[in-house]
Amino acid sequence: MLQQFLTFFEKRSFGxxxxxxxRFNISISKIRLFFIYSSxxxxxxxxxxxxxxAIVLDVRHYIKRIRDTVWDF
Structure with missing residues (x-):
């Protein structure tokens, strides 16, 4: 069960x-540790x-993908 949970988040990491x-030129591991300790x-x-x-980034990615495909003729 725990292995399935970890595999899910590794594969579907929101980025x-x-x-x-x-964006801020900071190490990813430091940001992850910040989220862990602050939570x-x-x-x-x-x-x-x-x-x-994660939801905002996903929606932005989806809108950007739609916008790119509309203008590709």
Whole structure:
């Protein structure tokens, strides 16, 4: 069960940490550690921020993909 859970998140990683790392030029592992430690301190609030950021990035990617395909003739 735990292995399936880990495999799911490894395959379907939302890319939030990678996006933030590229955007702010910070190591991805430091951002991941920040989310882990802050979620222990703030009782899961950063997980809500992470999921919200994942949804926003997914919607942006979807809109960008639609916009690119409409203008390709």
């Amino acid at each position: 939030v940490c990678a996006y933030l790392g590229e 222990f301190l703030a009782v899961g609030f950063p997980l809500i921020v992470y999921v919200f950021a």
